[in-house]
Amino acid sequence: MTSSPTTKHTHFSRRLSPTRALVFLFLILIPATRAFVVSSTAQSARAGSDVESGERIYREGILPSGQPVRATVQGDIKLEGTQFNCASCHRRSGFGSSEGAAYVPPISWRALSHERELRRADLFRKLYQEAQPTRFRARVRDPRVRPAYTDETLAAALREGKDPSGRELDPLMPRYELSDGDVRDLVAYLKTLSAAPAPGVDKSRIHFATVVTQGVSPEERRAMLDVMDAYFRWKNADTARMLQRPGVSPLYKEDFYGAYREWVLHVWELKGPPATWPGQLQRYYREQPVFALLSGIGAGSWQPVHDFCEREAVPCLFPHTDLPVVSPTGDYSLYFSKGLIVEAEALAQRLRDETGAARATRIVQVYRDAVTGLAPARALRHALRGDGATRLRDRVIENNRELTPAFWKSLIKEERPSVLVLWLGQSDFSYERIQINTYFALYVAEHSLTRLVENFSREYFIESVEHEMEGSPNPGIFPHLSLGPGQRFASKGSYIVRLPGETKAERETAGDWIIP
């Protein structure tokens, strides 16, 4: 969400001293839906097994002894596992990465356990679609053929930086200090790395789902689903066209024939109390596993959906969520924005900057007893903590109470606020926003998927989204969208805008882009 806190209702401001700051917030008004589900990890690892220890070495750089793994790069630079580990470069998927002039080859078990074969499809994007320096392109073209790795030659690669043909690996590859037991654990883990096919993909189809919860208006629902239907239809027509023309392929598209799939969309409607949503999601997923969850629109907390993504290790790309799970962030849930939370944090920063000099600012925040009010109100309180100059008061309104002029008059009289914060409605809501953000989420998903070629790994897909977000043509709802490894919120800040009033017809920003 890029805009929100606003100054409106000028009849209030006239009654207040003009020297006092007045901030009104009109945010999304959605019925109360609180559902906090204890989050659980996606992996059902076998306790104490070699694979689990190996995974910890790979992902966190921590040895079974609890010590960080030590390594040397570039000849004489000693690094510890907490600074740099296998997953940093080869990524969680094991499919490697390309960054700057560095080419990091895949080390999925399929790659390691086979003689290295040269497949143009795997290198196509690196060679022709990424602007990379000459050095990088030279490296990618260097065949470096090698036999398949064995447990012994893998140990030599990890410790001494030698590949099975005896060739010295790049000095960027760490030379690890690992005991025989550590190597055994790590190799046991590597044998599982992206070894199983991802659910939701077969030879001809790839399944996606989207979520619509109860409480979403028919117009909002349609705004999202119409765009998705159109996108899926277009995508499938394009795929059909490609597949009909084998042999006539000026852009080497035949190299990718194996990657084409029909896209199938499943709409998962969640009904009833949010406490029952986890069960409903589970039922949908059992019926038809999906490769990823794309978009989704809901009223209230997004916790049950977020938890589902993390539990089942399903990549989820959410463009509309106002109440994402901010802490702790997940591995599989990616959001366009922190929604109401980043707005509360940006507002706190603005208030702190503005009232820095004026002592004893009295801020009153008004919200209904629903998660859409409670969550941003809590975030604002947290962001203003330890700020001696402000006094923050909460006024919680019962859900069915009407907000009449008389209500506001008495509130102003009782509280005498210098700043009034309202977490109430969604006056800046527009269907275009839903449509554009849905479109952009699908665009990013499509291009991220294309980068995988035939390697349908969910982790690889997420890594690809992290990479693609910044380079894709941002349609402008958010000033800047960008992810990176491990980043889970693409837009990092918020504008404070003035709503159209008596003098201004257009909404306009009041101040700079705030990154709290």
Place this chain on the structure above:
Amino acid sequence: MTRRRENRRDAQLKKEKTDDGSRVRASWFAFRLCALASALLALWGASEVRAQQPGAHQGHEQHARETARPHYTRTVSSYTPPDVTLLDMNGTRVPLSSALGYDGPVLLQFIFTTCPTICPVMTGTLAAAQNKFGPELEKIRLISISIDPEQDTPERLQEYARKFKAKGRWLFLTGKLDDIVAVQRAFDAYRGNKMRHEPITFLRASPGENWLRLDGLMSATELVAECRRLIAR
């Protein structure tokens, strides 16, 4: 010399244009032209090193023979940093001119904290160099500027600095996105997307002098040697 530099920048801008925004489907023809241009640039880069650093180049060749891998290139350039104010890891505003105008040797890198592959190694190189310098470190200023400023808040930079055991005089800077892009452009280090950035370390001996630009990753010993050689001149 100047024209060559401009040509190079034009070529880079073209690269950014083709890769930015919607993916331009590269035709073979365009690719070949690009490859040709890159090869010419690489040749030109090599001749520039020869022209400007005869002694150093011999050292480099010798090293290349030893490791069979020419892993970094050296160029001497003059850059004009923009007049912007950045934020250090304590949230204090730091005019770039004062950070770069430090009265002593400066080592500068562009990094970001979630960068998976090359930044930990680049930062690790500076961290290891800190310890190799000995008492000279007192005079040297290390600067790491984040190229992902919206993500890299001062708090995240602090955490990153701790992770790499950064010592006193090492500045970690962030700022407004546009300002950060302007700084990268000024140092011919902007590649349009943070994932495409390249490992470059900039060194200069004293204020107003040209910068020595090292493209590529290197060992801490090599970096310290480059720095000492520059200061001794």
